[in-house]
Amino acid sequence: DAKTTQPPSMDCAEGRAANLPCNHSTISGNEYVYWYRQIHSQGPQYIIHGLKNNETNEMASLIITEDRKSSTLILPHATLRDTAVYYCIALYGGSQGNLIFGKGTKLSVKP
Amino acid sequence: DVKVTQSSRYLVKRTGEKVFLECVQDMDHENMFWYRQDPGLGLRLIYFSYDVKMKEKGDIPEGYSVSREKKERFSLILESASTNQTSMYLCASTEGLLGANVLTFGAGSRLTVL
Numbered sequence: 001d002a003k004t005t006q007p008p009s010m011d012c013a014e015g016r017a018a019n020l021p022c023n024h025s026t027i028s029g030n031e032y033v034y035w036y037r038q039i040h041s042q043g044p045q046y047i048i049h050g051l052k053n054n055e056t057n058e059m060a061s062l063i064i065t066e067d068r069k070s071s072t073l074i075l076p077h078a079t080l081r082d083t084a085v086y087y088c089i090a091l092y093g094g095s096q097g098n099l100i101f102g103k104g105t106k107l108s109v110k111p
Numbered sequence: 112d113v114k115v116t117q118s119s120r121y122l123v124k125r126t127g128e129k130v131f132l133e134c135v136q137d138m139d140h141e142n143m144f145w146y147r148q149d150p151g152l153g154l155r156l157i158y159f160s161y162d163v164k165m166k167e168k169g170d171i172p173e174g175y176s177v178s179r180e181k182k183e184r185f186s187l188i189l190e191s192a193s194t195n196q197t198s199m200y201l202c203a204s205t206e207g208l209l210g211a212n213v214l215t216f217g218a219g220s221r222l223t224v225l
Contacts, residue, residue, distance in 0.1 A: 043201050043216035044154075045117075099146075099214060101153040 004088045010109065012082075018075040018106050022088030025069040032091050035039040035073045036101070037084040044087065044101070078109045102104060114138070115217035117202050123223045130189040132220050134202030142205045143185035144169075145177065154201065160185055176187070190223045212225040 005023040010016040023034065033079040034049040048062045048069075050053055055062045077084055087104040136143065144159040146169075156169030158177040166177050176197060177188035178186045185204075189196055202217040 041199075041221070043117075043219045046213050047213060049213065053129075093209070099154060099156075101148075101151070 004090055004102055006086070006088055006105045007107070008103065008104065011077045011108050011110055012075075014080060014109055014111050015077055018073075018082065018107060019089075020073040020077040020086050020107065020108070021070065021074075022069045023071070024088070024090045027068050027090050028092075029068075030092060033062065033068075033071050033091045034091055034099075035062065035086065036089065037082075037086045037107075038104075039084045045084075047086075051110070078107075080109050080111065083107060083109045114123055115202055115215050117200075117220045118215040119220050120218060121221050121223075122193050123225065125225050128192050128198055128223075128224075129191050130222065131223070132187040132189075132200055132202075134187070134204075135183050136187045136204040137183065137184075138204070138205050138216075139182065140204040140215075141182075142207070143179065144203045144205075145175075145185065145187045145199045146203065147171070148201055148219075149198050157187065168170070176212060189222075192222075194224050197224045198222060198224065 028082055032049050032051050035047040038044045038046040048060050049064045050064055064071045085104040085106050087101045115136045124130050142161050145157045146154045148154050157171055157175050158187050159171050160166045160179040161178055163182050176188045200220045203214045205212045205214045
């Protein structure tokens with residue numbers, strides 16, 4: 001699975017959009033981009049995933065560049081409860097579950 | 112929504128004790144997984160199972176065993192707990208192979224071995 005690179009930390013004002021970047025320059029054509037987040041001492045929570053097209057759900061939007069070498073997770077109206085570590089993972093489509101979580105981005109949403 | 116329930120959120124055990132960590136999912140998922148999470152090391156796969164009574168070793172199976180007698184339940188067993196097994200243990204499940212499917216995690220079980 002391709003390695004991903006994320007900034008170690010970011011701040012965001014409550015109510016504003018949080019844009020979390022992820023680089024995955026070695027991603028292959030059949031690797032999906034997944035985003036999870038983890039609030040302290042809890043299990044990781046699935047947010048969104050995509051292959052080539054941009055995706056949106058009730059939690060977030062995922063924007064994948066045309067060359068697929070990077071992506072951005074957008075939380076449109078961040079709240080204090082969105083403070084967490086966010087992980088971007090590139091995962092081969094036939095994988096049986098060996099997710100490799102890097103260090104992620106610690107997002108702090110401030111009032 | 113899929114629910115993955117881990118029986119204990121916090122456990123404290125002594126060295127040499129046998130430890131059972133139970134995990135139940137309610138969506139008839141085929142695949143279930145056990146990970147451990149340690150600071151600086153991320154998530155590491157211990158074992159997974161893709162069917163009842165089937166199991167496969169992950170990256171760090173030593174010191175652990177698993178049991179899957181029913182589709183909804185996947186148990187992690189530490190036959191003789193050691194201090195280096197102090198960790199956060201995470202159970203997860205998914206319907207099929209990852210990629211198009213989503214891995215859903217439980218809340219985690221934090222084990223301390225004294």
